[in-house]
Amino acid sequence: MTSARQRSxxxxxxxxxxxxxxxxxFALFFALPIGYALWLSLHKVHVLGLGLGAxxxxxxxxxxxxxxxAFKDSELLHGALRVxxxxxxxxxxxxxxxxxxxxxxxxEKVRLAPFxxxxxxxxxxxxxxxxxxxxxxxxxxSVSPFYFVLDKLGLPQPNLLDGGPLYLAxxxxxxxxxxxxxxxxxxxxxxxxxxxxxxxxxxxxxxPLQIAWKIKIPMVAPSLVLTFFFSIIATLQVFxxxxxxxxxxxxxxxxxxxxxxxxxDAFGAGDIYAAAAEAVLIALVTLVLSFGFLRAANSRTKQxxxx
Amino acid sequence: xxxxxLRKSAPAAGTTPGTAQGPPPAFGGxxxxxxxxxxxxxxxxxxxxxxxxLPVAWVVxxxxxxxxxxxxxxxxxxxxxxxxxxxxxxAYRDGIYWTWMGNSALYAVLGALLSTAVSAVSxxxxxxxxxxxxxxxxxxxLAGVLMPPVILAVPQYLLLAKVNMTDSYVSVFxxxxxxxxxxxLARIYASAAVPPDVVEAGxxxxxxxxxxxxxxxxxxMLPGLVxxxxxxxxxxxxxxxxPYIMLSDDEKFPITLGLQTLLEQGANTPALxxxxxxxxxxxxxxxxALFLVIQRFWSLDLLSGAVKS
Numbered sequence: 001m002t003s004a005r006q007r008s009x010x011x012x013x014x015x016x017x018x019x020x021x022x023x024x025x026f027a028l029f030f031a032l033p034i035g036y037a038l039w040l041s042l043h044k045v046h047v048l049g050l051g052l053g054a055x056x057x058x059x060x061x062x063x064x065x066x067x068x069x070a071f072k073d074s075e076l077l078h079g080a081l082r083v084x085x086x087x088x089x090x091x092x093x094x095x096x097x098x099x100x101x102x103x104x105x106x107x108e109k110v111r112l113a114p115f116x117x118x119x120x121x122x123x124x125x126x127x128x129x130x131x132x133x134x135x136x137x138x139x140x141x142s143v144s145p146f147y148f149v150l151d152k153l154g155l156p157q158p159n160l161l162d163g164g165p166l167y168l169a170x171x172x173x174x175x176x177x178x179x180x181x182x183x184x185x186x187x188x189x190x191x192x193x194x195x196x197x198x199x200x201x202x203x204x205x206x207x208p209l210q211i212a213w214k215i216k217i218p219m220v221a222p223s224l225v226l227t228f229f230f231s232i233i234a235t236l237q238v239f240x241x242x243x244x245x246x247x248x249x250x251x252x253x254x255x256x257x258x259x260x261x262x263x264x265d266a267f268g269a270g271d272i273y274a275a276a277a278e279a280v281l282i283a284l285v286t287l288v289l290s291f292g293f294l295r296a297a298n299s300r301t302k303q304x305x306x307x
Numbered sequence: 308x309x310x311x312x313l314r315k316s317a318p319a320a321g322t323t324p325g326t327a328q329g330p331p332p333a334f335g336g337x338x339x340x341x342x343x344x345x346x347x348x349x350x351x352x353x354x355x356x357x358x359x360x361l362p363v364a365w366v367v368x369x370x371x372x373x374x375x376x377x378x379x380x381x382x383x384x385x386x387x388x389x390x391x392x393x394x395x396x397x398a399y400r401d402g403i404y405w406t407w408m409g410n411s412a413l414y415a416v417l418g419a420l421l422s423t424a425v426s427a428v429s430x431x432x433x434x435x436x437x438x439x440x441x442x443x444x445x446x447x448x449l450a451g452v453l454m455p456p457v458i459l460a461v462p463q464y465l466l467l468a469k470v471n472m473t474d475s476y477v478s479v480f481x482x483x484x485x486x487x488x489x490x491x492l493a494r495i496y497a498s499a500a501v502p503p504d505v506v507e508a509g510x511x512x513x514x515x516x517x518x519x520x521x522x523x524x525x526x527x528m529l530p531g532l533v534x535x536x537x538x539x540x541x542x543x544x545x546x547x548x549x550p551y552i553m554l555s556d557d558e559k560f561p562i563t564l565g566l567q568t569l570l571e572q573g574a575n576t577p578a579l580x581x582x583x584x585x586x587x588x589x590x591x592x593x594x595x596a597l598f599l600v601i602q603r604f605w606s607l608d609l610l611s612g613a614v615k616s
Contacts, residue, residue, distance in 0.1 A: 010515060010516055011436075011510070011516060012438070014432070014436065014516035014517075015432040015433075015435075015436035015438045015441070017516075017517075018428045018429065018431060018432035018436075018516075018520070019428070019429055019432050019433075021425050021428065021429075022428075022429040022448070022485055023444075025481075025484055025485035026447070026448065026485055029459070029463060029481065029482045029484075029485060030451050030454070030459065030485070032466060033458075033459050033461075033462035033463045033466060034454070034458070034459070034462070036462040036465065036466055037461065037462040040465075097355070101351070101352060101355050104347075104348035104351050104352050105348070105352065107345070107348045108345075109345025109348070109349075110348040110349050110352065111345055111349040112353065113349075116349075116352035116353055116356040117352075118599075119355075119356035119357075119359050119360050120352070120355045120356055120359050122360070122363070122595065122598065123359050124541070125541070125591075125594040125597070125598035126363070126594065126595075127544060127545040127547075127562075127563050127590070127594070128545055128547065128563075129545070129547050129563040129564075129566055129567055130563070130566065130587050130591055131362070133566055133567075133583060134362040134363075134365065134366050134587060135362060136570070137365075137366075137369070137580075138361075138362060138365060142378050143369070143377055143378060143580070145365065176358070176359065176362070179355075179359075180359065233453065233455075237455045237456065237457070239457065239547075239548055240547040240563075243547075243567070244567055244570065246571075247570055247571045247573070247574035248570075248574065259455065259457045262457055262461065263457065266461050266464075267552070272461070275461060276462065279455075279457060279458045279461055279462075280458070282455055282457075282458065283454060286453060286455055287453055290453055
């Protein structure tokens with residue numbers, strides 16, 4: 001028989017037991033690697049003599065040297081600027097389309113809504129690598145239907161895998177893959193708005209556009225904030241799409257995005273110390289941007305509540 | 308787009324929002340005029356649907372073309388080479404393509420199952436118990452969501468290399484078991500689905516904490532856990548970066564990495580393009596099938612619940 005004291009002990013210990021696997025995994029695969037990356041970023045290899053034999057290469061303290069190098073690195077800076085340009089297209093277009101489609105799904109008179117909703121959500125099921133492969137072929141003049149049509153019409157055929165159009169080509173892959181998911185998030189919170197709210201607005205003579213603008217969009221603001229937040233994080237981490245398109249064009253370098261540069265430095269150039277410093281910098285930028293954004297969003301909603 | 312703006316802004320100009328000066332709205336509006344308004348959202352959504360289906364339709368058709376047809380015939384006209392393409396794909400490196408598919412399935416099924424289990428116990432503990440360090444633990448776990456994968460993957464690789472575990476199934480599998488987002492969803496779902504009274508009643512009946520969890524709470528959390536499982540399944544199946552960093556032996560590649568290597572080789576030998584296309588087509592089938600089957604069970608309100616809190 002269990003006594004009351006034993007039971008209360010069990011209740012107290014239980015959450016720690018339940019959280020044990022997560023804590024171990026967190027320590028091994030999150031905390032330890034982050035700590036190791038920090039440690040690496042503050043070190044460098046010191047080579048003695050010709051660097052041959054045991055003990056000729058040893059890790060020495062480098063201080064912030066790797067970080068100052070990273071700041072001076074023009075490849076990293078250009079990668080960051082490219083991703084900024086890419087994000088400036090992806091985030092507004094993807095979320096704009098997601099909101100538009102969600103609002104359209106939410107109108108009363110829409111036809112074929114289940115089909116459209118499913119079709120627009122479908123790319124979520126397609127792996128990013130496969131999506132990039134498919135679009136990569138659709139951008140290739142020799143196999144693309146677009147070029148076939150342009151050719152038949154005698155129109156000029158732009159090179160989608162170079163210069164400015166390359167940004168559009170890459171952005172399009174992200175928009176294609178992400179719009180449906182964000183649409184569903186926004187649509188689900190639209191569905192949660194009580195019908196009475198619309199009835200009241202309709203009695204007041206509000207048009208559908210006014211209802212969308214003045215009621216629906218403000219009421220789904222929290223999910224817009226969430227989708228915005230996740231889109232920014234995903235944008236900063238763009239890696240697989242340009243890596244997939246790389247074999248199809250000469251315009252995607254091995255350092256096209258900052259993460260590709262980290263990969264190149266760590267595994268191509270073998271400088272894990274520089275790569276660690278760059279990785280830490282990217283993590284810091286991500287954290288600052290996302291927390292800054294969350295704070296800004298929070299203070300905005302608070303202001304609106306106060307009004 | 309422009310018709311939308313025109314049609315809807317015209318009446319909007321006359322009415323001031325928030326005042327009841329306009330004509331009383333017609334209820335049960337079934338007039339032809341009102342039904343036609345549905346045209347704008349319907350057409351907009353269909354345009355979106357076409358945009359989203361286009362690459363999938365293209366790959367279905369392109370996979371039927373022989374290498375020669377791929378470069379010579381109209382791209383949306385089916386070819387005659389599907390059987391040959393399949394045969395070539397089967398023959399390529401003794402059918403390594405199917406090894407990749409099998410690996411992906413293995414990583415995704417096992418990884419998602421374990422990940423869901425860890426998320427379930429952690430989410431339950433965080434939702435039901437009041438204990439010291441609860442909020443701190445939760446915030447630390449959530450910070451994991453914000454960590455760019457490469458920040459983790461590079462040192463994860465280096466650390467696993469120290470214990471000679473890179474280039475193994477485990478190296479791709481283990482780092483994905485703990486999913487901060489999965490824990491977050493499971494916590495929200497547990498606090499919504501498991502009433503504290505039920506847990507208390509279980510204690511009154513003398514059940515242990517583990518028994519209460521497995522017998523009472525787990526069945527209540529099951530619909531939410533299906534969603535967690537699906538998220539994890541898709542995330543692992545789609546993951547490219549981690550296997551790209553961890554693996555060098557292509558017998559252990561998942562399908563994403565396999566296709567990328569095929570494409571990379573295809574840049575030099577265009578004959579491989581038909582293999583890549585057929586391979587991409589086949590790789591899409593299992594996930595789309597899964598997606599079509601489960602989308603009716605998928606509890607998306609969980610997502611919006613996550614948004615609200």
